[in-house]
Amino acid sequence: MTDNNTIYFVGCGPGDPELVTLKAMNLIHDADVIIYSGSLINPRILEYAKKDAILVDASLIDRQEIGRILSDSTKKGKLSIRLHDGDPGIFSTIREQIDKLEEGGLRCKVVPGVTSLLAAAAEMNLELTLPGITQTLIITRAELRTPVPAREKISDLAKHRGTLVFYLSVHLVEGITKELLEGDAYTKDTPVAVVYRAGWENQIIIKGTLENITRKVKQARIIKTALIIVGDVLAPKEYEYSKVYDAAFTHGFRRGD
Secondary structure (H helix, E strand, O other): OOOOOEEEEEEOEOOOHHHOOHHHHHHHHHOOEEEEOOOOOOHHHHOOOOOOOEEEEHHHOOHHHHHHHHHHHHHOOOOEEEEEOEOOOOOOOHHHHHHHHHHOOOEEEEEOOOOHHHHHHHHOOOOOOOOOOOOOEEEEOOOOOOOOOHHHOHHHHHHHOOEEEEOOOHHHHHHHHHHHOOOOOOOOOOEEEEEEOOOOOOOEEEEEEOOOHHHHHHHHOOOOOEEEEEOHHHOOOOOOOOOOOOOOOOEOOEOOO
């Protein structure tokens, strides 16, 4: 059930319209006003909006204007949604938007979506937390215009030797690989994948190692809209089978042999 007195922040997945959740699709179909990230969202998704819906490209306006449109339209009884690519909980700016709207007395609700990492992993049949390899997944970004806390230096995150994923950073791939190799956690032959537009029709997957991935990415001329995934789960030499499905393993639903 939708509420016209609530502003919805809706994740619409990585790009493939079939990866939009049913809840998100219903909101897109019913919305009177949709503010969307025009530089990131597949325009095919907007085809599901009703014909008289007002569509506003957020890439052309600032946060104050976004907030004003959402606030004014909701106060007029219009169902208004802020459409985000991927999942709104990851690198999305929803907190600064929701805080201002709630200060103005409006209700906000977040609808989760499929983040591009999960689409990329699915395309490569990856298990990101593979027994015997790693049980840790770290999602981060490299620093440039947006600062990263000093405690989250790439070289420090690398010490865990988990599956390390960089959003919004492919243009900095050369510096990332150099920093990952500074310590003794990763080696030159550590597997790396760069996935451009995961879930889109023009998706590109580049596989390599920390030694050669920069050259491959530059040759492909990929400078944005791509993930960097680092770790042995990309090409495991050996791994452990799960305990839960082992014939000898007893748990709350089954007694082992």
